[in-house]
Amino acid sequence: MQEGFLEKMFSLKGKVVLVTGGGRGIGQVICLQLSRAGADLAIFSRSGASQTKQLVESENGNILDIRVDVTDEDQVKKGIDQIFKKYGHLDVVINNAGVCYHKTAFEASLDEWRQVIDVNLTGEYIVCKEAARQMIKNHISGNIINIASMSGHIVNIPQMQAAYNASKAGVIQMTRSLAIEWIDNNIRVNSISPGYVSTPMSIDPAFVPQELLDAWKPLFPMHRMAKPEELCGAIIWLCSESAGYVTGADILIDGAYTVV
Ligand SMILES: NC(=O)c1ccc[n+]([C@@H]2O[C@H](COP(=O)([O-])OP(=O)(O)OC[C@H]3O[C@@H](n4cnc5c(N)ncnc54)[C@H](O)[C@@H]3O)[C@@H](O)[C@H]2O)c1
Numbered sequence: 001m002q003e004g005f006l007e008k009m010f011s012l013k014g015k016v017v018l019v020t021g022g023g024r025g026i027g028q029v030i031c032l033q034l035s036r037a038g039a040d041l042a043i044f045s046r047s048g049a050s051q052t053k054q055l056v057e058s059e060n061g062n063i064l065d066i067r068v069d070v071t072d073e074d075q076v077k078k079g080i081d082q083i084f085k086k087y088g089h090l091d092v093v094i095n096n097a098g099v100c101y102h103k104t105a106f107e108a109s110l111d112e113w114r115q116v117i118d119v120n121l122t123g124e125y126i127v128c129k130e131a132a133r134q135m136i137k138n139h140i141s142g143n144i145i146n147i148a149s150m151s152g153h154i155v156n157i158p159q160m161q162a163a164y165n166a167s168k169a170g171v172i173q174m175t176r177s178l179a180i181e182w183i184d185n186n187i188r189v190n191s192i193s194p195g196y197v198s199t200p201m202s203i204d205p206a207f208v209p210q211e212l213l214d215a216w217k218p219l220f221p222m223h224r225m226a227k228p229e230e231l232c233g234a235i236i237w238l239c240s241e242s243a244g245y246v247t248g249a250d251i252l253i254d255g256a257y258t259v260v
Pocket of ligand 1: 020021022023024025026027044045046068069070071095096097098099119123147148149150193194195196197198199200201202
C-alpha cells in the first residue's frame with residue numbers, strides 16, 4: 001500500500017468536530033474514535049464535566065465540554081461562539097443528542113410527545129442552523145451529520161414509540177432539505193440511521209425491561225445489536241474529504257434489520 005494513502009483519505013487532523021449529547025453512549029464513542037482520527041472536539045452535554053472529557057484527554061486529545069441543552073437556541077449560539085473562541089473554527093457537527101420513551105399514543109402525554117420532538121428534531125434543527133450560520137459567515141466548507149435511526153424508516157415492535165419514530169423520519173427529511181439549502185455554501189448534510197445499538201438507551205434496565213430485550217432478540221438478523229464503534233467508520237468517512245460528493249444521503253447501519 002502507498003504510504004500515507006489511507007491517512008490522506010480519512011484523516012481528520014486539523015478539523016474541529018462538535019458532538020451533541022457527547023457525554024455517554026454513542027456520542028462518547030464517536031468522540032473517542034474521532035479524536036483518534038485526529039479531530040479536535042467539542043461536546044454539548046446537559047451536565048458538563050463529562051467522563052468523555054477525561055477519556056479523550058487521557059489519550060492526549062483536545063476536547064471542550066460545554067453545558068448546552070440543544071433545545072435552547074440561546075445556549076446553542078453561545079456554545080458555538082465558545083468553540084470559535086477556543087479553536088477559531090468549526091468544521092463538522094454530529095447531531096447525536098436524543099431521547100426516547102416507549103408508550104402508546106393514549107398513554108403518552110402531549111408534553112412527552114413534545115419533549116421527544118423538541119430534542120430529536122427541533123434540537124438538531126437549531127444546532128444545524130446555528131452551526132451553518134457561523135460556517136457560512138467564516139467561509140468554512142462544513143459538514144453536518146445528523147443521527148437519525150432505522151425508526152425513521154420502519155416501525156419498531158413490540159414497543160410503541162410514535163413520537164420517536166416521527167422525530168427520526170423528520171430528521172431524515174430535514175437532512176435532505178438542508179443539504180439542498182446549503183449546497184452552494186459547500187456545507188454537506190447527511191444522516192446516519194442506526195439499528196439497535198448497545199447503549200444505555202437500548203440496554204439500561206431502568207429504561208428497557210428484560211421482557212422487551214427478550215422480545216427484540218429474535219428480530220435481529222445478525223443475532224445481536226450493533227456496537228457503537230460500528231457506526232464510526234461511516235462517520236469518519238462522511239467527515240473526510242473522500243466523501244466530498246456525498247450530501248443529502250441517509251446511511252442505514254442496521255445489520256439488515258430493515259431488509260427483512
Ligand atoms: N441506542 C440505539 O439503539 C439507537 C438506535 C438508533 C439511533 N439512536 C440515536 O443515537 C443517538 C444517541 O443515542 P444513545 O443510544 O447514545 O442514547 P443515550 O441515551 O445513551 O445518549 C443520549 C445523549 O443525549 C443527551 N441529551 C438528551 N437530551 C439532550 C438535550 N436536550 N441537550 C443535550 N444533550 C441531550 C443525553 O444526556 C445523553 O448523553 C440518539 O439520537 C438516538 O436516538 C440510538
